[in-house]
Amino acid sequence: PFSLIEGLAIASYAIGAEKAFIYLRGEYHFLFNLLESVIKQAKDKGFLDNLEIQICEGAGSYVCGEESALMNSIEGRRGEARYRPPFPPSKGLWGKPTIINNVETLMNIPKIILEGARWFNAIGTQKSKGTKVFSVSGDVERPGVYELVMGSPLKELIDIAGAREVKMVQVGGASGHIIPKNMMDILLCYEGVLGSGAVTVFDETRDVIDIVHKDIAFLAEESCGKCTPCREGTHIMAEILERLSQGEGFREDIAALEDLSKAMMAASLCGLGQTAPVPVLDTLKYFRNDYELRIHQSEILRALKAQRLDISN
Ligand code: SF4
Structure with a gap:
């Protein structure tokens, strides 16, 4: 954790920030004391004379991992995405210029400064370093x-x-x-x-449609509800997938999932809605047979039920 504090201090120095926040998701409360202790140790050694680091705990919302919802959460407001522009470097926390970086990114900084950019650039691929x-x-x-x-x-x-x-x-x-x-x-x-x-x-024992249904049901639950494509799209997708997973699907469901995916990816306000359709589209691409077979089984079941009704009448 000391490399996080060091990276944070270097990044703050580079942009001239006097205040930094570590956003800790509610589920990770067990890390709070550890973080507080390393900040105190760094302060006692005089490494943070010009920087105040505050740990900010979220309440467990998934969308607060999205940068603008995260800023709302730090400001004590409802955790939902903001319209952009303006982007955080020009107007971020409390309207001030803000940079937001992942813990992993910040932890790379001290090592890069110590070993040099050439050393870091030699690790990884052409576009993905470290x-x-x-x-x-x-x-x-x-x-x-x-x-x-x-x-x-x-x-x-x-x-x-x-x-x-x-x-x-x-x-x-x-x-x-x-x-x-x-x-x-x-x-x-x-x-x-x-x-x-x-x-x-x-x-191999897992059911593809069941897995995707659980993904989308989770995202529907975590959608902040601010924009219509995501708020409505995730719920409609979850309903269709639930029906499919229970063997009550229709041929049209596949086209409906594809159309919804396109609309959500193009029109959602933040990453949650824009990426929610990814597992749906991937499984429709790689496991389409699973969907078609399930729908075929549903059709047979419906036909058998109708026949039974006919006979009993
Ligand atoms: S995409 Fe979803 S999570 Fe993001 S702002 Fe819209 S409703 Fe909220």
Whole structure:
């Protein structure tokens, strides 16, 4: 954690900021005392004479990971995205110029200054430098946090975590890309697939539509509701996917999911709504047969029910 404080101090010095915030999601309250202690130790040593660092705890909202909703939350307002422009560097917290960076980015700064930009540039791929921390969960023997060089194959990460009989992997959390098992050589970097670093492995026993339904239901719950495409789109998608997963789908559902996806990606105000359709579109691309088979089964069931009704009449 000291490299976070150091990175924060260097970044603040570079832009002339006298106040910095560490935004801690509500679920990670257990880290509060540790952070407070490292800030105090740095202060006692005189490293933070010109900088005040405040830890700001959220209440667990997913959308507060989005930069403008995060600023609202720090200001004590409802955690919902802001219209942009203006962007944070010109008008951010309390209307003042603000930069917002991920903890990982800030923690890279001291090392880059010590070792030099050439050293850092030599790690990773052409467009993705350094290392990345991944949190691996799901059907693996060793779930946990792993740090890999940018550009490592996805297969390397899931092998380290002990994945077996993989059906697909979701990279980047609930709105992350779904990678089918025949694409495990894809590279973990901006040129390949990356996202937030949350990686979930699903084995052959998992139901694709059920997984996507859970993703979208979660995002519908976490949508802040400020813009219509996301507020309505996530709920309608969740309803369609629930129907499909329960074997009550219709042929038109696939086109409806695709149309909704396009509208949400084009018209949503922030990243939550813009990326929510990603797992839907990926599974429609790589696992379309699963959708079509489920709809076909629904049609047969409906036809059988209708026949039974006819006979009993
Ligand atoms: S996209 Fe969703 S989360 Fe973002 S502002 Fe619109 S409703 Fe809120």
